[in-house]
Amino acid sequence: MKACIYPGSFDPITKGHMDIIDRACNLFPRVYVGVLNNTAKKNLFSVEERIEMIRRATSGMEEVEVVAFDGLLVELMKKLECKIIIRGLRTGTDLELEQQLSVINGKLFPGAETVALLSKPETYFISSSAVRELIEFRADISDYVPKEVADMINGGIAK
Incomplete structure (x- = not known):
């Protein structure tokens, strides 16, 4: 079974x-959504909260x-026996970064491939960092996140 990880x-x-x-689900029978626990980054939501948002x-x-x-993505890929990374691209800057990461991941895990999906015009301007800023200022986020996520955040999990 060919699986991918996003x-x-x-x-x-x-x-x-x-x-x-959604588009990855149309291409692969199993789509792992890998939630990175990066302790060097200050997240607004805990790993557990982010996982629950995605599950909902x-x-x-x-x-x-x-x-x-946490750690290297390729280590998780080895564990899951998954060699395909899905990435969404919004800008040329995203493409440059993903090209670099693709080469590194391929060296660390031979056979690993990155499949890039271009963002649709109606979503290319949406970023988690912009949504976090809207949350900090208690602005309406319903146009930018799934309803289930907006409900969770508006229900009080926002820091």
């Missing part, structure tokens, strides 16, 4: 992320499995 911090998961997950937002998607990880 890694990220997902702090929080956005409609742009959901579009990439993907509850109708049988192909999706949410997993947490």
